[in-house]
Amino acid sequence: LSWLDARGKPVVALGEFRVPADSPRLIESKSLKLYLNSFNQQRMSGVDEVQARIAADLAAAAGAPVSVVLMPLSARPQRRFGYPQGDCLDALDIAIDTYQPAPALLRADGPEVEETLYSHLLKSNCLVTGQPDWGMLVVRYRGPAIEREGLLRYVVSFRAHNEFHEQCVERVFCDLMARCRPRELAVWARYTRRGGLDINPFRASHAGLRADEAMEVRQ
Known part of the structure; x- marks a missing residue:
């Protein structure tokens, strides 16, 4: 996902969202994509503000606390690919x-x-x-x-x-x-x-x- 910093420069990040299995509602993926894209032209003070906003909005939609972790690409986050041990x-x-x-x-x-x-x-x-x-x-x-x-x-x-x-x-x-x-x-x-x-x-x-x-x- 992406947003603008306080001076209008784009920031790009990977996001990880964890919704509990016992939440009363699902968050449909297409609506989530549209919601995240709504940040594209928004100026935000930093990662913490974006993370808190998304966590609050997703929790309201799901009816349960949602964990949100944002990893700016500038921090070089790594993803590991592999197969199960089985x-x-x-x-x-x-x-x-x-x-x-x-x-x-x-x-x-x-x-x-x-x-x-x-x-x-x-x-x-x-x-x-x-x-x-x-x-x-x-x-x-x-x-x-x-x-x-x-x-x-x-x-x-x-x-x-x-x-x-x-x-x-x-x-x-x-x-x-x-x-x-x-x-x-x-x-x-x-x-x-x-x-x-x-x-x-x-x-x-x-x-x-x-x-x-x-x-x-x-x-």
């Missing part, structure tokens, strides 16, 4: 014919394990525009082993589904909890950028669970 499901040789969310595909009847599984084949569609949303889905859990072929079929079943990013991840989390009953579960997605925004929903069963900080290569 097993990718995408090479499984399976047939797929279901393209709407189908939780019945999920099974967990193996021995108890602790593992991370992920797939780059996540695709859903924007609830407002119908445009495709591409991403990587990560499932980290401890509990009965999840049947991998069924999990990959389930991930692909979102391919023709229209829903916001956050709703998709919430749906995956709830379906896995209901169908597979892990003792611990964390689910997150790294979606490719739309309008300069990458959206990375995260949902976990316990407060101590964390997503990997690395960004997906397509972001």
Whole structure:
């Protein structure tokens, strides 16, 4: 995002916004993009003023406190790209014919394990525009082993589904909890950028669970 300093010179920054999973409202990405672009010609006294203004406005929109961190490019912020420390499901040789969310595909009847599984084949569609949303889905859990072929079929079943990013991840989390009953579960997605925004929903069963900080290569 960008704004003008007190003397009218543009400032450019990266922004990170964290909205709690239990907030009563979602902030739709297109409206967020338009809101952030409204700062382009505004004179601000400094990063702290911009950060405080955005935090207050987003909290009012979401109905919950929103963490805002702005990193001016002059400070040379770094982003780390990588892959989860786990097993990718995408090479499984399976047939797929279901393209709407189908939780019945999920099974967990193996021995108890602790593992991370992920797939780059996540695709859903924007609830407002119908445009495709591409991403990587990560499932980290401890509990009965999840049947991998069924999990990959389930991930692909979102391919023709229209829903916001956050709703998709919430749906995956709830379906896995209901169908597979892990003792611990964390689910997150790294979606490719739309309008300069990458959206990375995260949902976990316990407060101590964390997503990997690395960004997906397509972001």
